[in-house]
Amino acid sequence: MIxxxxxxxxxxxxxxxxxxxxxxxxxxxxxxxxxxxxxxDVSETIQRTPKSDMAKPIEYEIDIERFQGQKKLPV
Incomplete structure (x- = not known):
């Protein structure tokens, strides 16, 4: 199965x-x-997400890093 x-x-x-x-x-x-x-084995296949679960937000945490470098490259 593919x-x-x-x-x-x-x-x-x-x-x-x-x-x-x-x-x-x-x-x-x-x-x-x-x-x-x-x-x-059905448990090892990709399961379809139920439509009721699609409305739930996905919880994840992203570390935000601020750019500290130069705003313009030296010419």
Whole structure:
């Protein structure tokens, strides 16, 4: 069995030098080590997220670091 999960995302970064934006696509593919569908352990497959869970915010912590360098490069 082969499973594929595809998602796209937009990243907008505002900096002192202007705004940079990108639109990217990410894909994750997995393949079971067994060629027989009867031998596949369902607990090891990628589970579909229930729609009720999609409204919950994802809790994560990101360390924020302030840029301490020069604002302009020396010429």
């Amino acid at each position: 499973q594929t999960v595809v998602d796209n995302f937009d990243a907008d970064i505002s900096s002192q030098n202007g705004k940079v934006s990108t639109h990217s696509l990410a894909m994750l593919m997995t393949q079971s080590g067994s060629s027989s569908s009867d031998a596949i």
